[in-house]
Every structure is written in C-alpha cells, then in structure tokens.
Amino acid sequence: MKANVMDNLIKMVDLITELTTAHYSQEQLASFVDCPVYREAEEGRTVFLEDRPSCLREHCLCDSTFIVKTNKQGMLVAKGKPKRLEEALDCFIDAGEYLGFLYDYENLKVENHKLKKELKLMINETNEAVMVVNHEGKIQSASLPSCRIFQETESSMINKSICLWSEVLWEELEKVEYSGNIQVKIHDHDVHVIVQTVIEGGIKDRYVLYLQVKDRSQAPIHTNYSFSNIIGTSLAVERTKRLAERVAPSETTILLRGESGTGKEVFAQSIHSASRRSDQPFIAINCAAIPEALLESELFGYDSGAFTGANQKGKLGKFEVAKGGTIFLDEVGDMPLSLQAKLLRLLQERKFERVGGTMSIDVDVRIIAATHQDLDVLVQQGKFRQDLFFRLNVIQLVIPSLRDRIDDLPLLTESFLKEYSLRQGGRSKHFTEEAWLLLQQYDWPGNIRELKNVIAHATQIEVGDQLTVDSLPVALRKGYKNVVVTPTHASEKERLLELLDQYGRHTAAKKQIAYELNMSLPTLYRRLKKHGIK
Numbered sequence: 001m002k003a004n005v006m007d008n009l010i011k012m013v014d015l016i017t018e019l020t021t022a023h024y025s026q027e028q029l030a031s032f033v034d035c036p037v038y039r040e041a042e043e044g045r046t047v048f049l050e051d052r053p054s055c056l057r058e059h060c061l062c063d064s065t066f067i068v069k070t071n072k073q074g075m076l077v078a079k080g081k082p083k084r085l086e087e088a089l090d091c092f093i094d095a096g097e098y099l100g101f102l103y104d105y106e107n108l109k110v111e112n113h114k115l116k117k118e119l120k121l122m123i124n125e126t127n128e129a130v131m132v133v134n135h136e137g138k139i140q141s142a143s144l145p146s147c148r149i150f151q152e153t154e155s156s157m158i159n160k161s162i163c164l165w166s167e168v169l170w171e172e173l174e175k176v177e178y179s180g181n182i183q184v185k186i187h188d189h190d191v192h193v194i195v196q197t198v199i200e201g202g203i204k205d206r207y208v209l210y211l212q213v214k215d216r217s218q219a220p221i222h223t224n225y226s227f228s229n230i231i232g233t234s235l236a237v238e239r240t241k242r243l244a245e246r247v248a249p250s251e252t253t254i255l256l257r258g259e260s261g262t263g264k265e266v267f268a269q270s271i272h273s274a275s276r277r278s279d280q281p282f283i284a285i286n287c288a289a290i291p292e293a294l295l296e297s298e299l300f301g302y303d304s305g306a307f308t309g310a311n312q313k314g315k316l317g318k319f320e321v322a323k324g325g326t327i328f329l330d331e332v333g334d335m336p337l338s339l340q341a342k343l344l345r346l347l348q349e350r351k352f353e354r355v356g357g358t359m360s361i362d363v364d365v366r367i368i369a370a371t372h373q374d375l376d377v378l379v380q381q382g383k384f385r386q387d388l389f390f391r392l393n394v395i396q397l398v399i400p401s402l403r404d405r406i407d408d409l410p411l412l413t414e415s416f417l418k419e420y421s422l423r424q425g426g427r428s429k430h431f432t433e434e435a436w437l438l439l440q441q442y443d444w445p446g447n448i449r450e451l452k453n454v455i456a457h458a459t460q461i462e463v464g465d466q467l468t469v470d471s472l473p474v475a476l477r478k479g480y481k482n483v484v485v486t487p488t489h490a491s492e493k494e495r496l497l498e499l500l501d502q503y504g505r506h507t508a509a510k511k512q513i514a515y516e517l518n519m520s521l522p523t524l525y526r527r528l529k530k531h532g533i534k
C-alpha cells in the first residue's frame, strides 16, 4: 500500500512537470466550441491524441503531442506519451486519496507555483522519507521522516548540497538515468534509496528520492517489546499488565513508577506497540543522562543560529522526531525546573518553540513519563512542579520490583539463559541447585536488569553447560550459606515480616504494605494467611 503510494508520488512529480507546459483559459476554450475533439473531451472523457488536431493548432502555445481533458472550467492540456499520462492521472487521484485530500483535477488550474506548493505539502505531510534533489545536488524539499534520517531540520537541509551528508549518495545519483536503487550509509544507518529522475527538456532536472532505513533496529521508530513478550505471570505483574493494556489505546499521558531496571521502558514500548501510533516513532530520552545545558535542545531542537559559534545548522528535537508517535521521558524527576515549565506549556497548549526559534510548532506526540523517584516528595521539596506532576500523573502504573514478583524468577531466568546461550552459539545452560538457591535468596536491588547481567556474566565465564556458584558475581555469593530451603516461599514471607516490622500491623500499615507490594489489600491478607503470619 505504502510502496504504491510512493510510486504514485514519484510518478506525480513527473506528471506535474508535464502539466505545467500548457493550459487553456476559459476565453481560449470559447474558440474551440466547434472542434469535435474538444466536444468529445467536454463530455468528460479524456482524449488522447497522437497528433495535434488542426482546431488546436492555431491556439497552441507549444508544438508537441497532446492529451486533452476538459470541463466547464477549462481544458487541461499536457505534454507527454499518452499512455504514461493516463497512468499518471490515476496515480494522482490514488495518492491524493491516500494522503487525505483529493485533488480535483476536473477543476485543476494548472499553474506552476500552485502545483509545486501542493507537492511540497504532500511531501511535508507524508509519513514516508521522501526528498527532492535538483540537478546540482541541492535539496529542494524533504519530508519530516527524511529529515529524521539525516538528523536535521527541514530548514537546515533546504538549498544545501546533499554532499554535506553523503558524497557517495550524490556520486551515485548522478549515475542514475531514469530510475535506480542506491545503498548508502547515513549516520551509521544502512539506507536504501529508490531514485526517480525527472527529465525536463530532455535533460535531468531533478531527482525524487525515497529513503528506507534497512537496519530497523537502528532506526528511531523501532520498538522491541509488546505486551505478549513481557515475561511474568506473578499477580503483581499481571495486574500492571492488565491496566497498561486497558489504557494503551487511548491517548492518555501515563506516568510509570518503579525502581531502576524493573522494566519501565519495556512497559512504555509495549503501550506504544498496542496504540494507534504503533507504526510511528517511539523515542526514548533519559532526562538524567543528559547534561542540563543540553537537555532543552535535545528535547525541543534548535534553529540555525541559535548558538553563536556553535554548529550553525538547526537540529530537530526529540518532540519533533517523535511526531505522530510516542515520546518516553525517562527519569522525568531529574528534569530541571526551567525545563519543567516548558514541558508544562507543551502539555497544556500542545505547542512549543525550538531553542532560538520564534515559530510555534504543533505537537502530535503521546507522552509516557517514568521515574524511580517519589514525585510527591519532590513536589514537597519544591524540586518538581505540582502542576506538571498533575498533568503527567493522569494514569499511574507501578512496575513491581523483582523482589515483589519473585515468583517470576524461574521464568525470567529460563528465558535469559536461553537468550544468552543461543547468542553464544551453544546449548541452553542451566544453574546448579546451589547457584539457583542463591539467585532466589538475593534481593535484586537492580531488578531485572541486574538479573540479565548476572546471567550474561555467568554464561560467558562458564564453559560447560552448568553454571555454578563460582560463576555468580561476588555480591550474590556473599549471601551463600549452602542451606536447603524453599526459597520463593521463604523470601516472600521474609519480605512480608520485614515490612510488618517496619510499618506495623494495623490496617493503615497493611494498606501501605499492599501499596508497596503493588497488590490489593485482600491479596495481602491472603498472602499473610498463606505464610501463617498473624
């Protein structure tokens, strides 16, 4: 479907060139009334003429073969091979319909600038990476997805030579006669470029480029996770998954809470994959990992000339790169207050300005924010704006820690063992009983990320199929006591007792404990009963 529309767009560029060559006004048409060809065309049929009819000859502005399409408003006369134009007219309608507007070619006023404007609009609106490069290698128009591949704003690419980004691409473009395929590297991405040349007056006038990033794992749009591959069947994770699945299709802003390494990004990606935006970009940005001075331009982009002495070209910010898709603001609690104000305005007005820019840019992005910190506390401390907190906290999902879903340890371990053993080209390895006990006793402060790292480490250093205590990191081995217990049971019981000691045994304390464990109060009572805790 998309490929067809692209083909159509490419062909249309050709068509537009042809259409601009001749058009007859109402007055001129008045003098054609006696012409049989014109009358036939007036009935609404497209008439293809191998030769120029005598009735048109005297009014004719140029001398070549014609195709005539007419109605009350005027007559469209275009130059070119009849069969090709017939196809092109169909393409014109198809592409117009797909892009949400139908160009009424019955009423077509064939004025060069208008058609060029329409083409530009279509290029801007398309979700495909399309560019037009002129015969000197200068970029004439570029759709937003193509700007993403080049990691530039449209304004910083227009009228610049394509050589600035890839000399190879320009060398290869020059070799293309009519159409061709080029493989190039742009910012380390392997990009496949489909090229169509536009010939005017017998010479190559411009190139229409359709770009596809081949290695999608490197493309910003890529997500690895959907709900179906979130591993875990524990009550805590099932509950969170159900709630996330319910809110995914809506456009609601979501706040994910949970310790580091619990899978907040995994949930954010899954929500994106289950939303209407799934074929649009998913862009993640860690607000804590980027120096404060750079965060604003990373998020909102900057216009050329925004920084003196700096790179004079503009740059797209993550909100623009994510257009139509989802942005994942990880560690949002670390965002500086000055930027919190800008983010709040964006959430309220769905608009923002680039750094150094004056133009307001509309935002069409779903926001999923995440934090391992307690935003309530940050609000009380004056480190996080309360109004922003309310805006972000429309739906809150708490991702349980691995301790609180320790029942999932076997499933997770098995899956990571398979993954890493396969990666290393061998059979699936397994833990000895002793090592397995240690894994179950450990309290996993680094959560699933830590578990993954432990398994990657163990499978790498152990040559045999069995992963022993010795292949575990020191932090885990510290707790090794060589005792036989039923650990899942024991560790949950231990955790419950610990929390009861900490908070107390009255109902309010139990409510707090249930909240901490991401379970309902009745579930907590069931668990307490199961472990014989009074």
Ligand SMILES: Nc1ncnc2c1ncn2[C@@H]1O[C@H](COP(=O)(O)OP(=O)(O)OP(=O)(O)O)[C@@H](O)[C@H]1O
Pocket: 229, 230, 231, 232, 258, 259, 260, 261, 262, 263, 264, 265, 266, 267, 330, 372, 448, 449, 452
């Ligand atoms: N349910 C799951 N099934 C499979 N893998 C998971 C699951 N949850 C998390 N992981 C893996 O654990 C690692 C950490 O997950 P992720 O980055 O989503 O955590 P996070 O909570 O966003 O961490 P941080 O707060 O540090 O950014 C990733 O490698 C991810 O693939």
